[in-house]
Amino acid sequence: MxxxxxxxxxxxxxxxxxxxxxxxxxxxxxxxxxxxxxxxxxxxxxxxxxxxxxxxxxxxxxxxxxxxxxxxQGIELRYGGAGHRIAFDRLVPGRxxxxxxxxxxxxxxxxxxxxxxxxxxxxxxxxxxxxxxxxxxxxxxxxxxxxxxxxxxxxxxxxxxxxxxxxxxxxxxxRDYPFAWLGVLAQVKPSASELIYARTERGFALHSMRSPEISRFYLQVPAGEPLESWPDERVWAELKTRLETVPGFTLATGEILEKSVTPMxxxxxxxxxxxxxxxxxxxxxxxxxxxxxxxxxxxxxxxxxxxxxxxxxxxxxxxxxxxxxxxxxxxxxxxxxxxxxMTTLLHTFESDDAYGTRLQTSHLDYVTSSEAAATTLAENYVGM
Structure with a gap:
């Protein structure tokens, strides 16, 4: 041919x-x-x-x-018991x-x-x-x-x-990272209208979606983590622990359709x-x-x-x-x-000491309180 x-x-x-x-x-x-x-x-x-x-x-x-x-039109950064919206519609209008x-x-x-x-x-x-x-x-x-x-x-x-x-x-x-993402696809209506990026002491979590009826979740897990270590009950328990950190938010659960572990x-x-x-x-x-x-x-x-x-x-x-x-x-x-x-901003690292954790929190505070820093995140996220 x-x-x-x-x-x-x-x-x-x-x-x-x-x-x-x-x-x-x-x-x-x-x-x-x-x-x-x-x-x-x-x-x-x-x-x-x-x-x-x-x-x-x-x-x-x-x-x-x-x-x-x-x-x-935005995403939420969730940490320290509060959610902070990065508003694309205000920071990068039209995108x-x-x-x-x-x-x-x-x-x-x-x-x-x-x-x-x-x-x-x-x-x-x-x-x-x-x-x-x-x-x-x-x-x-x-x-x-x-x-x-x-x-x-x-x-x-x-x-x-x-x-x-x-x-x-x-x-x-x-560069290889010392953790992986456990990805979960579930037959459940999303619990939020926009993506939630959550930083917790137990590790990172992401609430996403694929449709009005299908949700997508990710959990930070150790690199090389076997999938068998995460039965459905443990997945939902950990997602709730990492995402239900702000008043009034409840994570809906449902049938898990697919699970996978992705190296970073x-x-x-x-x-x-x-x-x-x-x-x-x-x-x-x-x-x-x-x-x-x-x-x-x-x-x-x-x-x-x-x-x-x-x-x-x-x-x-x-x-x-x-x-x-x-x-x-x-x-x-x-x-x-x-x-x-984004990865270093939101994930926990075993090598971090108390000083490193404080630096990470300070950086998150800056991103969520400074319009200039938030705009940098927004314009990179929606595409330069």
Whole structure:
């Protein structure tokens, strides 16, 4: 087979890239290891920045998002027995975030690609990349070969794209955190209208949602914590302890649909390109989920890459492709800092002494009392 852009991975980055390229008249083929059912069901991020929403709507795949997405004009920071609202509508007027699950974005993008005959292939095994430093790279897989002009590695942190780059060509920057997030999806109406970020002496907790009937929760747990250590009863008891810290708030409970433990990691690779391979999304960078930046960074990468590929295939211009990595990394490192900042602001660390705890509280007091500090949080959260 032959196409212009071979895309590895049918997550938000790969599917959106394929969709945006189609709108520019550029051919692509998407190869995905997992089944369609798997990628449409896996629960991941759910907070979309204003720019992400605008991109999806402008490209024609935002109808269901606009109908079902939950627009939020603020978040609550809860600590010390009180809640403090960071009001986006006042601090960054005209910008907000929308709660809409990543799996729903994936469903919408798959439907859009298939509706116009897009080539999206699931359960593709034994994928390997070849000739990345040539003008004619290719992808082999079980039962086939795909020749292309450009390869987009959108297959996540554990995918085959980044490891296909020769050793020494990329530089990795990383940090592992001494805790993880226990994620819980529950069939219960949200107990609050906006996200609650709670800092307690027992650890961090997050109250989120996916719909008017489905809630999403996270608990800070030790790194490497086995899921079996958290039966449903313990999950609800700990969530109540960490969230029911302000007068009048009661956490509603219900059936737990899914539980998982996610390690907390910061990771960036530079550059995000090798020859004709361009990395996007989690294949190039990982952020702690505290700042809700993961999928939004992937969408940002794809917007930049689409413009670069349109110039390349339309006019033969290579300048934007050559500048792709630098353009993306400016935003990536801003999001890295914000995610690290939110993580250190709200989590407890075993290494903290009484002095460190007091510093953390002082910082929270500053963020919640200073309009300048609150605006910094707000504009980073909704997207620069």
């Amino acid at each position: 032959r196409t212009q852009v071979g895309i590895i991975g049918a997550g938000p980055a790969g599917l959106l890239l394929s969709h945006l390229l189609h709108l520019r008249g550029i051919e692509s083929v998407v190869l995905e290891l997992r089944s369609r059912e798997h990628v449409e069901r896996r629960v991941r991020a759910g907070v979309l920045e204003q720019g992400t929403v605008d991109t999806l709507v402008a490209s024609g795949v935002g109808d269901r998002l606009l109908r079902e997405g939950l627009v939020h 907000s975030v929308t709660v809409y699950g990543q799996q729903e974005v994936v469903k919408d993008l798959i439907a859009a690609r298939l509706a116009v005959g897009g080539d999206v292939r699931f359960e593709v095994r034994d994928v390997a990349l070849h000739g990345l430093d040539t003008a004619s790279p290719s992808i082999t897989f079980e039962g086939g070969r795909l020749d292309c002009d450009v390869i987009a590695g959108c297959d996540g942190f554990h995918g085959v794209s980044r490891p296909s780059v020769p050793a020494g060509a990329l530089t990795e920057f990383s 990691r910061s990771f960036v690779v530079e550059p995000m390109r090798y020859g004709r391979l361009f990395l996007a999304g989690d294949a190039a960078h990982i952020v702690p989920p505290t700042g809700a930046k993961g999928m939004n960074l992937a969408v940002s990468d794809v917007r930049v890459l689409t413009e670069a590929l349109a110039a390349f295939f339309g006019e033969g211009e290579t300048g934007l492709l050559d500048g792709y990595s630098d353009a993306c990394l400016r935003r990536v490192w801003r999001a890295q800092h914000f995610s690290w900042w």
